[in-house]
Amino acid sequence: MIVVTTVDDLRTALRDRAGRSVGFVPTMGALHRGHLELLHRARAENDVVVLSVFVNPAQFNDPADLAAYPRTDEADRAHAEQAGVDIYFAPTAEAVYPPGFSATVALSGPIVETFEGARRGAGHFHGVTTVVTKLFGMVRPDRAYFGQKDAQQLRVVRAMVADLNIDVRIVDVPTVREPDGLALSSRNVRLSADERATALGLSRALTAGEAAHRRGVTAAEIVLAAELVLSEFGVNPEYLAVVDDADFRQLHEVPPPGSVLIVAAEVGRTRLIDNVVLT
Amino acid sequence: MIVVTTVDDLRTALRDRAGRSVGFVPTMGALHRGHLELLHRARAENDVVVLSVFVNPAQFNDPADLAAYPRTDEADRAHAEQAGVDIYFAPTAEAVYPPGFSATVALSGPIVETFEGARRGAGHFHGVTTVVTKLFGMVRPDRAYFGQKDAQQLRVVRAMVADLNIDVRIVDVPTVREPDGLALSSRNVRLSADERATALGLSRALTAGEAAHRRGVTAAEIVLAAELVLSEFGVNPEYLAVVDDADFRQLHEVPPPGSVLIVAAEVGRTRLIDNVVLT
Incomplete structure (x- = not known):
């Protein structure tokens, strides 16, 4: 497993694997069995598996929530290695949002305004669509894996990919549950x-x-x-x-x-x- | 030269040419020698040349201006054929903006607000960045060609590509002028x-x-x-x-x-x- 932290190093690592199918699992880290399910699916369906770990400041409306978000980088790397990840991409906020950055990718309508959108503010899903568009640009995956657990986010990403004609297949993976039914989180x-x-x-x-x-x-x-x-x-x-x-x-x-x-x-x-x- | 009008047909045509470098010239048609210069450059530097002709409603603030925009499809095709275009992509507005479409790609700051942005309204450059992101998603070019004549648009596209990590090289082509200096338009x-x-x-x-x-x-x-x-x-x-x-x-x-x-x-x-x- 290669660990990269810059877009340039990511692109170099991908260039070395040109012509092979790429499966991509974008996460905010703190990997649990739900994420591992995404990685197993990606591993089974692609030649190259890329995992990104990036706690995206743009999708938090509350700075305290962002600060409190769990960071378990060492454990995440061990999990990723075990799951057969080829490229572990953990960029800094500055690598993703360099000085002068000003782009927003936004959807409108109920899909971003209701339920989680209403709860977290309109900016939440704009933060999601912007960073996912960027990550898709960086990784250029053939397939990208999202959990059914975040149902609205999954559909926002699907709509964004359709609207912007991004050539990636969005694969949704069923929610992983404890034996008694509790959804993993x-x-x-x-x-x-x-x-x-x-x-x-x-x-x-x-x-x-x-x-x-x-x-x-x-x-x-x-x-x-x-x-x-x-x-x-x-x-x-x-x-x-x-x-x-x-x-x-x-x-x-x-x-x-x-x-x-x-x-x-x-x-x-x-x-x-x-x-x-x-x- | 293949003429396609849907995204599916475009992708099929591109799939038949997989592994070859793609040069892309996005236009609103009404091709003149300035556009031909872009096509010649694209022809010289790529295996496959894609020309799009799409009068983008989203970047017109004035419906009368949109209606009056020249459409010279037959002449455009002849020019394109002669310039060695491989794929002539002329989608309908419905193919680009299907029912339910809701995405916007927007930059902020002076680059979109001043000069042409001030004159044409903030929506103008959002219309440009949204449609160019879409066209890049459809065509997935290695290089895309823009005229220096539309100086602000060129820089807006450059900034958008950098901000969204779109893996395409933006090539700018000098303004073509009449012998006495008048810029072609x-x-x-x-x-x-x-x-x-x-x-x-x-x-x-x-x-x-x-x-x-x-x-x-x-x-x-x-x-x-x-x-x-x-x-x-x-x-x-x-x-x-x-x-x-x-x-x-x-x-x-x-x-x-x-x-x-x-x-x-x-x-x-x-x-x-x-x-x-x-x-």
Whole structure:
């Protein structure tokens, strides 16, 4: 595994591997089994695997949140090496945003304004689309891997790639869960034992929503079924909705296959999100 | 020469030529000798030459101006064929901006806000950067060719490519001029004989500014020398300034090599622009 920190060194490393297919996994580090799943998929489908580790200041609206974001560089490298990563790209903020930088890549509409967009501010997804466009420019991957866990981010990236005609295939990888259903997240470590039990309400609520969907009911009824389970667990959702697969617009009718049931909630002081695709 | 009108057909045509270097000339059609110079340069330096002809609605602030923009498709194809173009890409507006499209690629700062940016509105250069990012995504060229005539647009594209880490070399091609110095422009045909004589003031003023620069004077004195010539020709400039090569910020001190003396003026009802690089 080669470790590079500048765009020039990354390009040199990629030039040495020209003509081979490139799979790319962009992350903010603090790698857990969810990320490893992305890496395994990339490793299976490509000649060359590139992992980027970059805590992107542009997608944090709260400087304290940015400062508190976990950095586990040494462990990340060990995980990456074990997962068969060829190029580990960990640029500095200055390498990504040099002096004079002024570009923004922005989408508009519900896909960036609702749910996580509303919660984190309009700038959040602009920060995501700008940095992902840049990373795609640097790496020029054939395939890029995103977790279904961040459902809205995945769809924002898909829309951006379509809108800007970027020639990369976006591969989404199912959420990795604990045996009892809890979706993996770097934030789970912050949960106390009691909170851990409460947090289970999210995935259980999604399962109830899925079951309701199989009975052919409307989005409103799916949400109601999920809400019931959340309240049994004592979870008060920040949002709970069925949304369109492409543009993340909230649905109220009987949802077509591919629609997504999404939930966000604070459990203690930890904000958790989860979702399930209604097939 | 292959003529394609959809992104899919373009990509198929390019896939058939994989592994060969691609030179790209993006235009709005109405090809004149200035464009042909770009094509000749692209032909000399690449295995495959792609020409795009797309009158981009997003970079017009005035619908009447968009409607009046010359369309000379048949002549353009003949010119392109003769210049050795391999792929002639003439997409419809719907192919470039399909339903649901919502992306914007925007720079900020003087480079997009001053001079042509001020005149045409902030949206103009956002329209340029968005469509050029898209075209680069579609064509994935090794080199792209832009005329020095549109000095600010050239620098906006350079800044965008740097900011977004797009892996393409931007090649600038010197302005093509009539024997007496008038810069080629699709708009020159609108000039009456008298206006044609007056229009010569622009290039003559730039020559005077260049001569002043060689004496080592300040930007203010360069502008003064150019202004004198403009007034002899009865031209009242919309702007006349020395600007920084990279960010198009106006300079007042002794300009470093590479700075650009720019001018815009209405001659009769025709707006003309011209510039010279101070070497």
